[in-house]
Amino acid sequence: MNLTSLPVISAGFWAATAMIAAVVLSSTAGEVLTAAAMKSVGDLDEIRAHSGLKGAIVAVLTCPLFFAGVFFMAVAFFALLFTLNQRMELGLVGPATASLTVFTNAVAAKLFLKENVDRRRWTSAVLICIGVYFLAH
Amino acid sequence: MILILVAVCAPLGNTCLAKGMTSLPELTLAHPLALFAAAFTPWVALGIALLIGFFASYLTALSWADLSYVMLATAWGNMLVELLAHFCLHEPVSFQRWLGVVLITLGVALVAPGPSRTEQPAPHNSGAPQ
Numbered sequence: 631m632n633l634t635s636l637p638v639i640s641a642g643f644w645a646a647t648a649m650i651a652a653v654v655l656s657s658t659a660g661e662v663l664t665a666a667a668m669k670s671v672g673d674l675d676e677i678r679a680h681s682g683l684k685g686a687i688v689a690v691l692t693c694p695l696f697f698a699g700v701f702f703m704a705v706a707f708f709a710l711l712f713t714l715n716q717r718m719e720l721g722l723v724g725p726a727t728a729s730l731t732v733f734t735n736a737v738a739a740k741l742f743l744k745e746n747v748d749r750r751r752w753t754s755a756v757l758i759c760i761g762v763y764f765l766a767h
Numbered sequence: 768m769i770l771i772l773v774a775v776c777a778p779l780g781n782t783c784l785a786k787g788m789t790s791l792p793e794l795t796l797a798h799p800l801a802l803f804a805a806a807f808t809p810w811v812a813l814g815i816a817l818l819i820g821f822f823a824s825y826l827t828a829l830s831w832a833d834l835s836y837v838m839l840a841t842a843w844g845n846m847l848v849e850l851l852a853h854f855c856l857h858e859p860v861s862f863q864r865w866l867g868v869v870l871i872t873l874g875v876a877l878v879a880p881g882p883s884r885t886e887q888p889a890p891h892n893s894g895a896p897q
Contacts, residue, residue: 664826665834674830690826709796728845732838746833746885750877755835757874758842764867765845 646723649713653727657706658734662742664699669743671696724764729759770803772824773837774844780817782848787811830882846871 646676671677678686690696713723734754740747747755787810805811830838846868852858860868 636791639804650824660836661838665829668826668829671830674827732842735838736835739833739838743834744885745833745835746882748881750881751839752873756880757870757877758839761870761872761874762845763869764863764870765849 639751646713649709650723650730651725653706653709653723654730654734656702657727657731658738660699660702660704660706661731661735662699662738663695663702665739665743667693667695667699705722725763728766729763732759732762769824769828770832770837770841773821773828774841775816775847776821776824777841778844780814780821783810783814783817785814787814833870833885836878836881838885840875840883842871843875 667673667690671693674686674689677689681689710723710727713727733755736747736751740744787808788805790810791805791808806815825837828841849860849864849868853860
């Protein structure tokens with residue numbers, strides 16, 4: 631088999647793929663940790679009714695998981711900025727990160743938060759994933 | 768109401784930020800004060816206010832609903848900017864983008880009427896009297 635006949639995948643493609651993975655994974659980690667934090671805090675509307683807005687803010691800010699979530703969201707944000715700044719396959723990175731995050735969040739919510747992601751939600755996730763890709767493209 | 772705020776504030780906030788930042792001269796890290804001053808220009812300030820509103824309503828929504836529900840039920844915010852651009856600014860929208868709008872609408876319509884929270888089974892108390 632002549633290896634030189636194989637299609638050459640550019641280094642830029644692999645760099646873009648690595649950055650997409652970094653953005654999607656850090657974004658998903660941030661969303662899941664934040665959701666876990668808010669689940670552990672409890673219904674904010676009820677907390678605000680009992681302890682006021684200050685009590686609700688204190689309840690959120692005293693949860694360590696919340697800060698872990700915000701940290702990963704910040705990592706995702708700066709990773710996306712870096713990727714866009716490097717002009718890496720712009721037509722691929724934007725749509726791919728936006729749509730893949732929808733899907734990975736659903737997977738992570740089922741695995742780590744034990745949410746009931748039933749057939750209705752999977753179908754919705756796939757439709758929205760493709761729809762966001764088309765919109766962002 | 769909270770889910771509407773989540774869906775609307777994020778795309779509008781991002782749009783305001785983009786509009787504000789592109790109208791400014793190029794910023795560099797060599798002049799961090801210029802970046803700080805940019806936060807007080809009208810469009811950027813409005814964008815930041817909308818994103819703070821988004822984050823507050825997003826946290827509230829996650830406190831009583833599943834992440835997989837909030838994320839999907841608020842996805843229509845993505846197409847809001849597209850529709851506003853078309854109907855208010857009369858910008859052309861390609862067939863591919865209209866297809867995206869239709870798919871997101873279908874996805875949201877499918878998930879929104881469903882349950883917003885997974886009911887966790889109550890812990891089994893083996894010592895309870897039968």
